[in-house]
Amino acid sequence: MKEPTIVGFLCNWCSYEGADRAGDARLEYPANIRTVRVMCSGRVEPEFVLHAFREGASGVLILGCHPGDCHYKMGNYKARRRISLLKKTLEQLGIEPERVRLDWVAAGEGERFAKVANEMADTIKGLGPLELS
Amino acid sequence: MHNARGTTHEAYCVEREALSMKQFQVPRPPDDALRDMLASLMDKGKVGGVFALAQTGENSYSYALITDKKLLDHIVPTLPLMPANAGKMVSRLTMLEPVKTPIAVIMRPCELRALFELVKLEQARLDNLLFISYTCGGVLEMKTAKDGLQLKLEEYWKQVKTGGVSEDMRDSCRVCENFVPTGADITLTLVGNDNGKQTTVQVNSEKGEEFLAGLSYELTEAGPELEALDSMRKKRAEQKPDVFGQFAAEELGMAGLTALFGRCIGCHACGRACPVCYCSSCHFEAAENEFDPSTLETELTNRGALRLPTGTLYYQIGRLFHVSISCVGCGMCSDVCPVDIPVASLFAKLAGSVQGMFGYVSGRDAEEKIPTSTFEMEELEEIGA
Numbered sequence: 001m002k003e004p005t006i007v008g009f010l011c012n013w014c015s016y017e018g019a020d021r022a023g024d025a026r027l028e029y030p031a032n033i034r035t036v037r038v039m040c041s042g043r044v045e046p047e048f049v050l051h052a053f054r055e056g057a058s059g060v061l062i063l064g065c066h067p068g069d070c071h072y073k074m075g076n077y078k079a080r081r082r083i084s085l086l087k088k089t090l091e092q093l094g095i096e097p098e099r100v101r102l103d104w105v106a107a108g109e110g111e112r113f114a115k116v117a118n119e120m121a122d123t124i125k126g127l128g129p130l131e132l133s
Numbered sequence: 134m135h136n137a138r139g140t141t142h143e144a145y146c147v148e149r150e151a152l153s154m155k156q157f158q159v160p161r162p163p164d165d166a167l168r169d170m171l172a173s174l175m176d177k178g179k180v181g182g183v184f185a186l187a188q189t190g191e192n193s194y195s196y197a198l199i200t201d202k203k204l205l206d207h208i209v210p211t212l213p214l215m216p217a218n219a220g221k222m223v224s225r226l227t228m229l230e231p232v233k234t235p236i237a238v239i240m241r242p243c244e245l246r247a248l249f250e251l252v253k254l255e256q257a258r259l260d261n262l263l264f265i266s267y268t269c270g271g272v273l274e275m276k277t278a279k280d281g282l283q284l285k286l287e288e289y290w291k292q293v294k295t296g297g298v299s300e301d302m303r304d305s306c307r308v309c310e311n312f313v314p315t316g317a318d319i320t321l322t323l324v325g326n327d328n329g330k331q332t333t334v335q336v337n338s339e340k341g342e343e344f345l346a347g348l349s350y351e352l353t354e355a356g357p358e359l360e361a362l363d364s365m366r367k368k369r370a371e372q373k374p375d376v377f378g379q380f381a382a383e384e385l386g387m388a389g390l391t392a393l394f395g396r397c398i399g400c401h402a403c404g405r406a407c408p409v410c411y412c413s414s415c416h417f418e419a420a421e422n423e424f425d426p427s428t429l430e431t432e433l434t435n436r437g438a439l440r441l442p443t444g445t446l447y448y449q450i451g452r453l454f455h456v457s458i459s460c461v462g463c464g465m466c467s468d469v470c471p472v473d474i475p476v477a478s479l480f481a482k483l484a485g486s487v488q489g490m491f492g493y494v495s496g497r498d499a500e501e502k503i504p505t506s507t508f509e510m511e512e513l514e515e516i517g518a
């Protein structure tokens with residue numbers, strides 16, 4: 001069976017760089033993560049997550065700057081509330097909240113990126129595909 | 134978890150009942166008492182208009198903004214029907230600019246709460262509005278208007294008098310514990326009152342007192358809370374397993390949700406009727422959300438079958454994300470659903486849990502921020518741990 005797809009929304013200022021760093025360092029991270037660069041984790045609206053699910057993703061990873069480091073000062077704090085609400089809603093709907101993960105990866109944290117991405121891939125593999133229509 | 138206001142739901146109930154300050158009695162049923170009061174307010178030039186539920190024909194009822202005093206005969210402000218959430222209607226009137234002439238607005242607690250949410254969302258303004266509300270016994274489904282309303286009213290008022298729950302009520306009212314209005318200037322105490330004979334009117338704000346000054350009412354200190362309120366709160370809490378039980382997370386999941394919304398015809402009436410679903414152009418109606426032929430083909434190859442119209446769960450879950458933080462549990466969405474999907478019960482259940490994350494009760498206070506529009510630096514530390 002083909003690996004379930006994960007969509008990763010990566011903030012331009014930290015996490016995207018972090019992913020790049022992981023690539024440069026030739027760290028292994030899963031091939032089934034499709035990354036989308038966004039300007040800030042706070043840009044990720046709940047519809048983005050749903051849209052990814054609807055287009056066939058089985059998990060969504062949202063990565064932003066560590067709290068206090070957001071380029072726009074508070075985008076990641078707002079993302080934290082919004083994504084927590086989203087996860088709570090999914091949980092109540094009987095959809096595994098682990099399918100959505102918000103985490104922080106700084107520009108220099110190539111290893112952390114690889115670690116989070118690998119963990120996410122394992123989680124989603126364990127959960128199997130999600131079919132939203 | 135931080136709780137922005139530090140109040141639990143129960144504390145909130147106590148807090149708002151401390152609101153009532155003064156009261157007076159009128160030896161007339163509530164609708165008559167209101168008509169008299171509003172006529173006097175219009176006579177004295179204190180209000181230029183009245184917004185209330187009105188009877189507009191045989192078996193037909195709608196909200197109306199009335200500026201001609203003679204038409205006050207048509208208002209039926211406490212008739213248990215909700216043809217639209219009045220909060221949404223007032224938002225339509227005040228979205229662009231506040232009303233210039235003072236208007237008396239009579240609405241139910243959940244409608245007032247919806248209006249306060251809309252104020253926070255910059256969709257409405259409160260200036261020059263005098264808010265009259267009442268302890269609310271709930272509403273009947275709108276179709277009752279043409280179908281046995283008179284027969285059901287007798288039982289309905291009997292329950293309101295004793296703090297009971299009537300079988301005919303909307304499900305969302307059967308479980309509503311926020312039936313004492315917050316933020317009203319004037320509150321009629323219908324629950325526990327003998328509404329056939331007399332009316333108790335509480336004045337909850339200085340604004341309310343100012344409007345009533347010079348009218349022939351004698352204000353006294355408000356009495357203790359009526360026992361019937363407590364009884365109603367308890368009876369409603371008891372209804373929860375029946376109304377919410379069907380939505381246990383383990384019963385849902387993709388399979389359960391697909392079954393629940395299996396007969397959804399995609400009309401989006403639930404969103405149109407919802408007061409806090411306010412976007413003028415809905416994301417879920419955008420052309421980009423239509424599956425185009427090539428997507429359909431890929432879908433078919435991948436899945437082997439496709440439900441049409443597409444996007445049912447996408448819409449429902451998306452709408453849940455959008456409105457659950459502000460949902461006031463008014464039941465409009467269920468009432469308008471042509472295929473009787475219990476949308477409001479699902480939404481209200483989830484609203485309770487997401488609002489609970491932030492100690493928030495939608496619409497209890499027009500000044501409070503919606504949790505998703507703000508944040509605390511130190512909270513939700515499980516994220517990124």
Ligand code: SF4
Binds near residue numbers: 241272305307309462
């Ligand atoms: S939901 Fe509550 S406040 Fe609204 S009509 Fe029903 S009982 Fe009244």
Ligand code: SF4
Binds near residue numbers: 407410459461477
């Ligand atoms: S989702 Fe339904 S119950 Fe909640 S506010 Fe909207 S119409 Fe009312």
Ligand code: SF4
Binds near residue numbers: 397399402404474476
């Ligand atoms: S009102 Fe009912 S049928 Fe129409 S979109 Fe909502 S749930 Fe579906």
Ligand code: FES
Binds near residue numbers: 041073
């Ligand atoms: S810019 Fe990285 S989270 Fe806001």
